Amino acid sequence: MATRRTTDAPPTAQLELTEALHDFFRAARRARGRAARDPSPNGLSLAQYHLLEPLAGGPRTNRELAELAGISAPTATRMVDGLLQRALVSRVEDPTDRRAVVISLSETGRAALALKEREYESVRSRIAAAFEPHEQELATDLLRRLAAVIEEL
Amino acid sequence: MATRRTTDAPPTAQLELTEALHDFFRAARRARGRAARDPSPNGLSLAQYHLLEPLAGGPRTNRELAELAGISAPTATRMVDGLLQRALVSRVEDPTDRRAVVISLSETGRAALALKEREYESVRSRIAAAFEPHEQELATDLLRRLAAVIEEL
DNA sequence: TATTGTTATACTCTATAACTATA
DNA sequence: TATAGTTATAGAGTATAACAATA
Numbered sequence: 173m174a175t176r177r178t179t180d181a182p183p184t185a186q187l188e189l190t191e192a193l194h195d196f197f198r199a200a201r202r203a204r205g206r207a208a209r210d211p212s213p214n215g216l217s218l219a220q221y222h223l224l225e226p227l228a229g230g231p232r233t234n235r236e237l238a239e240l241a242g243i244s245a246p247t248a249t250r251m252v253d254g255l256l257q258r259a260l261v262s263r264v265e266d267p268t269d270r271r272a273v274v275i276s277l278s279e280t281g282r283a284a285l286a287l288k289e290r291e292y293e294s295v296r297s298r299i300a301a302a303f304e305p306h307e308q309e310l311a312t313d314l315l316r317r318l319a320a321v322i323e324e325l
Numbered sequence: 326m327a328t329r330r331t332t333d334a335p336p337t338a339q340l341e342l343t344e345a346l347h348d349f350f351r352a353a354r355r356a357r358g359r360a361a362r363d364p365s366p367n368g369l370s371l372a373q374y375h376l377l378e379p380l381a382g383g384p385r386t387n388r389e390l391a392e393l394a395g396i397s398a399p400t401a402t403r404m405v406d407g408l409l410q411r412a413l414v415s416r417v418e419d420p421t422d423r424r425a426v427v428i429s430l431s432e433t434g435r436a437a438l439a440l441k442e443r444e445y446e447s448v449r450s451r452i453a454a455a456f457e458p459h460e461q462e463l464a465t466d467l468l469r470r471l472a473a474v475i476e477e478l
Numbered sequence: 479t480a481t482t483g484t485t486a487t488a489c490t491c492t493a494t495a496a497c498t499a500t501a
Numbered sequence: 502t503a504t505a506g507t508t509a510t511a512g513a514g515t516a517t518a519a520c521a522a523t524a
Contacts, residue, residue, distance in 0.1 A: 185461040190449045192468035198375055199472035200353055201514090202395050218350055219491060234506060242351050247492060249507060254490085271500045271505040295474055296343050302470050308338045310460055311467050314452075315345035319352035321448050354491075372514065387483060400515060402484060407513085424482040424523045 193318075214260070214284045219243075221288045223251050224261070224277065228285060231276040233266065260284055367413070367437040372396075374441045376404055377414070377430065381438060384429040386419065413437055 216224065223241045226232055232240070238248035252275055255261045260281035266272040277285065303311060356371070369377065376394045379385055385393070391401035405428060408414045413434035419425040430438065456464055 185458055185465065186449060186453050188465045189452065189461050189468075190445065192465040192472070193445075193449065193452075194375075196468040196472045197371060198395055200350070201372060201375070217490075219354060222347070222351055222354075235504090242355055243491085244493060245506065246494085246508080251491080253507095266505095269501075269505080273506070292343060292346075295346075296339055298474055299342065299470065300339055303467065305338055307463055307467065308342050310456075310463055311471075312338070312341045312345040314456075314464050314467060315342075315349045317452060319345070319349045321451060322349075322352045322356050370513075388481085396514085397516060398483065399485080399517085404514080419482095422482085422524075426483070 214258070214280060214287070216284050216288045220251065220255065221285070221292075223248065224255070224281065224285050227261070227275065227277045228282070231274045233272045233274060234263075235272070237275060255281070367411070367433060367440070369437050369441045373404065373408065374438070376401065377408070377434065377438050380414070380428065380430045381435070384427045386425045386427060387416075388425070390428060408434070 219241075223237055223243075226237060226240045234248050234252065235245060237252070238245045241248065243251075252261060252263055256263055258280075259278055261275055261277055263273050263275050266274045299311065300308060372394075376390055376396075379390065379393045387398060387401050387405065390405070391398045394401065396404075405414060405416055409416060411433075412431055414428055414430055416426050416428050419427045452464070453461060
């Protein structure tokens with residue numbers, strides 16, 4: 173759709189914002205779809221990255237990982253199952269509370285996480301390069317609002 | 326001091342932006358999970374909305390819908406299958422090219438689409454209310470850049 | 479041969495409900 | 502009883518590969 177550029181802000185700006193939102197959500201959806209396919213051997217999907225991220229600071233229980241990633245406990249279990257098969261994490265009984273399990277990063281897992289973090293770093297740099305500091309603040313604000321809105325969408 | 330700041334952007338702004346991106350994707354993930362359990366009878370998921378939207382302007386082939394939604398043809402077929410069962414669309418052979426199918430909105434489908442559009446309208450209003458007009462332009466710009474960046478994530 | 483669509487297959491990610499084991 | 506985790510089950514959404522029908 174050809175973007176019509178006028179100097180007056182009011183209605184045009186809102187329409188374009190709507191359209192940009194649309195494109196953004198579509199891109200996000202497509203990104204999730206692509207991420208489901210795992211081309212690289214030690215690659216992490218976005219969801220896996222979110223799950224593993226807290227482990228950089230030390231071992232966690234299944235429950236903790238689920239809560240920090242904002243997912244249900246069974247989902248965390250299932251995801252950890254897959255990561256176990258790829259030897260990215262270990263999962264052992266907690267000796268102090270035998271109901272619980274302790275999940276830790278393996279060296280491979282730590283490397284995979286670091287790689288993904290560098291990818292995020294690259295994304296951040298690209299955004300940072302494209303916007304002024306005060307625009308970055310606006311971006312943060314905007315994304316936070318979008319996240320909140322999505323929760324009730 | 327190896328401060329390699331491209332601009333005067335304090336690292337805090339960049340870190341918060343990264344975190345906001347993180348929160349946004351987590352919210353989007355969870356939203357999709359919830360959508361699987363959508364209780365509303367004629368509700369549309371975001372993906373379904375993106376698929377049906379072009380139909381407001383008239384019938385389309387499966388191929389066209391897939392391309393416009395940015396998904397594969399089999400995915401479009403599958404999604405249309407579900408929408409057919411709910412009688413939100415119709416799907417008939419194209420008499421002029423019998424390889425193709427023509428997909429159209431039913432009255433119910435049109436209503437569901439309109440409802441979702443009103444929901445988006447509400448989202449837009451909330452965002453618009455939160456930002457000044459010139460900030461809306463920035464937000465539009467920002468979302469476009471984010472969408473582009475996400476495509477290569 | 480090229481295009482359109484569907485079917486077959488497979489995967490990730492999400493959830494709730496029911497269950498086991500431990501506290 | 503309450504909590505941690507897993508298993509069972511279900512479903513959306515994504516993809517590629519193989520197929521049939523038509524142009």
